[in-house]
Structure formats: C-alpha cells, structure tokens
Amino acid sequence: LIKAYILSTGNELLLGTTIDSNSVYLSKKLRELGIKVIGKITVGDTRENLESAFRLAISSAEVVICTGGLGPTFDDLTKEVVCGLMKCKMQINQEIVDNLKAYFISRNRPMPDNNLSQAMFPPEATILPNRFGTAPGMYLPVQQDKKIILLPGPPCEMRNMYVEEVEPRLKEDFNLQQNKSNTRIIKVFGPGESQVDQILAGITKEVDKSNIALLAHDGEVHIRITAEDDQENSSEVLEPIVEAVKVKLKDKIYGYDNDNLVSVVVQLLKERGQCLASAESCTGGLLSKLITDMPGSSEIFWGSVVSYSNQAKMKLLGVSPETLENYGAVSRETAREMAIGIRKVSGADYGLSITGIAGPDGGTKTKPVGLVYIALAADNTCIVKELRSRGNRKSIRIISTKSVLDLLRRQLLAGGISS
Ligand code: ATP
Ligand code: MG
Numbered sequence: 001l002i003k004a005y006i007l008s009t010g011n012e013l014l015l016g017t018t019i020d021s022n023s024v025y026l027s028k029k030l031r032e033l034g035i036k037v038i039g040k041i042t043v044g045d046t047r048e049n050l051e052s053a054f055r056l057a058i059s060s061a062e063v064v065i066c067t068g069g070l071g072p073t074f075d076d077l078t079k080e081v082v083c084g085l086m087k088c089k090m091q092i093n094q095e096i097v098d099n100l101k102a103y104f105i106s107r108n109r110p111m112p113d114n115n116l117s118q119a120m121f122p123p124e125a126t127i128l129p130n131r132f133g134t135a136p137g138m139y140l141p142v143q144q145d146k147k148i149i150l151l152p153g154p155p156c157e158m159r160n161m162y163v164e165e166v167e168p169r170l171k172e173d174f175n176l177q178q179n180k181s182n183t184r185i186i187k188v189f190g191p192g193e194s195q196v197d198q199i200l201a202g203i204t205k206e207v208d209k210s211n212i213a214l215l216a217h218d219g220e221v222h223i224r225i226t227a228e229d230d231q232e233n234s235s236e237v238l239e240p241i242v243e244a245v246k247v248k249l250k251d252k253i254y255g256y257d258n259d260n261l262v263s264v265v266v267q268l269l270k271e272r273g274q275c276l277a278s279a280e281s282c283t284g285g286l287l288s289k290l291i292t293d294m295p296g297s298s299e300i301f302w303g304s305v306v307s308y309s310n311q312a313k314m315k316l317l318g319v320s321p322e323t324l325e326n327y328g329a330v331s332r333e334t335a336r337e338m339a340i341g342i343r344k345v346s347g348a349d350y351g352l353s354i355t356g357i358a359g360p361d362g363g364t365k366t367k368p369v370g371l372v373y374i375a376l377a378a379d380n381t382c383i384v385k386e387l388r389s390r391g392n393r394k395s396i397r398i399i400s401t402k403s404v405l406d407l408l409r410r411q412l413l414a415g416g417i418s419s
Contacts, residue, residue, distance in 0.1 A: 002174050004030050005057035006040045007066035009078060010153055014044050022067040022151075022158055029162060031183075033176050035063060045075040054085055054148075062146050063170065068153030070135035072114040078150055079120065079138065086142055088122035096127065096136060103134055128165040133157040139169055147173065182227040182234040184242050187255045189220050189406045196221045196249070203244050212241070219389075219399040254409060261405045262290050262297075268412045269300040269349075276408070277302035277346035279317050279338040281329065281355040282372065284308065287401045302346040307338065317341030328367070330355050332384045335373035339384075343377045350417070351377035352404045358393045370396055374404040378417035383407065 006026050012018040020042055027037050038061055041053045050069075057064040069078035083090055096119035104111040118135055121127050128137035128151070135152040142148055149166055151158045170176060188196060193216040197204070200223070204212055207225075215222045225241050227234035246253060255264045269275060278287050288304035291297050305316050310329055313319040319337040327333040335355050343351025356372025363369035370389040375382060385407060389399045411417045 002035045003038045003061040004035045004063035005061040008042045009068040011044045013042050050081040065149045067151045067158050070152045072118050083122050088124050090120040090122050093119050093121050137161050184225045184238045185257050186223040186245050188252045189254050193221050199248050261402050265405050265409050266294050274349040275300045276350040277342045277348035278304040279342035279353040280306050282358045283354045283397045283401050286397050302348040335375040336382050336384050339375035339377035354400050358396045372400045376407050
C-alpha cells in the first residue's frame with residue numbers, strides 16, 4: 001500500500017483562525033485512490049519547522065502533499081525549503097512569468113516584483129498550473145517512487161489543482177485505480193449507538209473487531225466496515241457483512257456511503273414526482289437550509305415559512321388562536337395545524353412542521369428544553385411525533401430537523417401516506 005503524509009502550513013492554522021479543511025479533503029481523496037495517509041503535520045511558516053516536518057514526511061511516506069506557502073510574500077517558504085532539502089536549484093521559468101504578467105494585465109493591476117518568486121522552479125519539477133489564482137503548484141519526483149507535491153493554501157485553488165493535476169499523475173505513477181474502496185458505510189438514524197451495538201451483537205462477534213466500527217454523530221450511527229488494507233477483492237469480504245447488517249437493521253438504515261438524510265428524501269420525492277413544503281419554528285429555517293444545500297432541490301421543495309412567533313403561526317399558516325391559547329406553541333396540536341397549514345398554503349404534496357424548545361432557556365417542568373413536536377401532513381393523514389432530545393441548542397435543532405426528514409422517509413417507503 002502506498003503511504004502518504006499531509007502537511008498543512010500557515011501560522012493562521014496554529015492560531016485557530018483558520019480550520020485546516022485542506023488536509024481533511026486530501027485525506028478523503030487519497031483514501032479513494034487507495035493511498036494510506038499515515039500522518040499529518042500542521043506547521044507554521046518558519047524555515048526550521050518546515051524543514052523538520054518535511055524531513056519526517058519524506059522519510060516515512062512515498063507521497064508527501066503540502067498545502068500553503070506558495071504565495072509571493074516573505075512568509076511563503078515551502079518551495080525554497082523543499083528545494084533546499086532535496087538539493088535542487090530553482091530557476092526562473094519564463095512561461096510562468098508571462099502567465100503572471102497576463103494575469104495582472106487582465107485585472108488591470110501592476111505586478112509587484114515579489115510575484116516573480118512564484119515563477120521560480122527546479123527543472124526536475126512538473127509545474128502545476130493554477131487556473132484560479134497566481135501560485136502554480138509543483139509535482140517533484142525524488143528518488144525512485146517518491147513524490148513531493150506542493151499546492152497553494154486557498155481551498156478552492158487547492159481542490160481544483162488536486163483533481164485536475166495531481167490525481168491523474170498519482171494514478172499513473174503508482175498504477176492506481178479509483179474507487180477500489182475497501183470501506184462501506186451503513187447509515188442509521190434514530191437508535192442510539194449502544195442500541196445498534198446490541199442489535200448487531202451477533203455480527204460484531206463474528207467479524208474481526210478492527211473491521212467494523214460504530215460512529216455516532218448528531219443522532220446518527222454510522223457502521224463502518226473495512227476490509228484489510230491489501231485485500232484484492234474487498235467487495236467479496238464487505239458485501240456479506242453489509243447484507244447481514246441489512247437483515248438486522250432493516251428500515252432503520254436510511255442510506256450508504258455518501259448518502260445523507262436530505263439526499264435520500266430528495267431522491268425519493270423525485271422518483272415519485274412529489275414535493276414538500278415546511279413550517280419551522282424552533283429550527284429557524286434549518287430544514288429549509290439543509291434541503292436547499294442540495295443542488296436540484298427546487299424540483300421537490302416549495303419553500304418554507306419560518307413561523308417563529310405565534311402571530312406568524314396564525315397569520316401565515318392559519319394555526320387557530322384557541323389552539324395556541326389552550327395547548328401552547330409547543331404542542332402536538334400546534335405542530336399538526338402548522339403542517340396542515342403549510343400544505344394548504346403551498347399546495348405541496350407534503351407539509352412538514354417543527355415546533356419545540358431548543359433552549360437553553362424557556363423550559364418548564366412540563367415542557368422541558370428538548371421537547372419538540374414534528375408533524376407530517378399528507379392528503380389522507382397527519383402524523384405527529386413527540387421528541388425529547390438532549391444536548392445544546394444546536395444539536396436539538398439538528399436532531400429535530402433530521403427527525404422530520406426521517407419521518408417522511410419512512411412513510412414514503414412504507415407507502416403509508418398519499419398525496
Ligand atoms: P497565496 O498565494 O494565496 O498566499 P499560499 O499557497 O501562499 O497562497 P497561504 O498563504 O498559506 O497559501 O494561505 C492562503 C489562504 O488559504 C489562507 O489565508 C487560508 O484562508 C487558506 N488556507 C491555507 N491553508 C489552509 C488549510 N490547510 N485549510 C483551509 N484553508 C487554508
Ligand atoms: Mg501566502
């Protein structure tokens with residue numbers, strides 16, 4: 001198995017002002033290629049620290065990818081450091097100089113002299129063009145079967161260059177095939193980690209512990225099944241385990257691998273040619289945000305009313321004042337009228353609603369923080385569910401949102417509702 005080291009450089013990463021998303025992205029992409037990331041280092045912009053990080057990475061992995069520090073300023077040192085360590089000499093590259101000049105002319109700005117440092121490369125390196133910025137990257141072969149790859153720090157530049165310039169070269173140089181993934185993920189919403197663990201007890205006993213893992217997050221449990229690193233036919237190992245898990249968990253499973261609850265619900269509605277509308281109170285539009293994060297969701301999403309106040313619930317959704325008076329805004333009855341109301345206003349096939357107490361204040365003995373009602377209105381029925389979530393405001397909102405999506409998912413699959 002090919003091993004990789006990822007280096008993230010920049011003082012801002014150490015100060016906590018920037019999240020190191022580059023290394024997360026690269027980890028995922030390298031795994032897809034079957035390259036094993038054995039370590040990551042985050043390091044500031046000092047020569048000393050860069051050198052020792054590169055020394056460690058180069059001595060322990062075949063692929064070293066570093067992001068950041070390719071800019072024209074005094075703190076951009078990565079190229080210099082790598083060339084120093086590898087004893088290669090940098091030369092000015094006229095083609096890059098011309099590109100840089102053209103870049104500045106097209107933006108109607110003078111080119112500062114220090115930008116010329118971005119045109120310095122060792123002749124051994126392949127220069128990787130950057131269509132979205134000024135700093136080209138570099139792909140440097142060292143010794144036999146070792147590559148050092150330098151990419152710029154800004155995530156959108158880095159990602160495009162990885163996909164367009166780096167991935168094809170890694171595939172070619174290390175003879176790799178994509179998607180020979182040795183991992184499957186089965187995704188469950190609803191039951192907790194220990195419950196899933198219990199349901200799967202028979203399977204987990206038989207399968208080697210290192211090959212099956214449970215990961216819990218925001219109300220979801222993901223069952224990750226991994227074949228051995230060097231297994232040639234990993235699907236022959238993985239699929240029987242996936243089947244065994246399916247038999248045990250049935251409709252508690254909402255999806256696999258890259259699925260999420262929204263993508264699954266959007267797909268189900270598209271298949272049926274149906275659409276939904278939502279009325280949100282305590283989630284303040286989170287449901288609508290998650291749905292609209294999905295490209296193409298306009299086909300199945302009418303829109304949402306964020307009816308935070310009682311006034312909005314009455315005026316926009318037709319919730320009756322008596323209901324609010326008698327049962328309160330956080331009640332089965334209000335949730336039901338919100339779902340029915342938004343369905344009526346929108347003419348959508350399904351109306352979803354969420355009303356609850358997300359905290360940290362506002363809870364009482366009878367209506368504690370975390371008490372949330374969700375409802376699904378369809379042509380022939382309206383289903384209301386009470387949730388009692390623990391956690392902070394953020395997690396209560398997320399779990400409520402996912403719960404209403406899962407309610408719709410289960411009903412669509414069970415065929416228990418019609419529009
Ligand atoms: P530039 O020419 O833009 O200076 P560069 O290669 O020198 O490119 P840096 O100066 O290290 O890159 O970083 C530029 C910006 O990219 C940072 O301000 C930061 O917002 C973002 N960035 C850098 N490293 C990372 C990282 N590991 N994860 C996410 N964002 C990053
Ligand atoms: Mg920079």
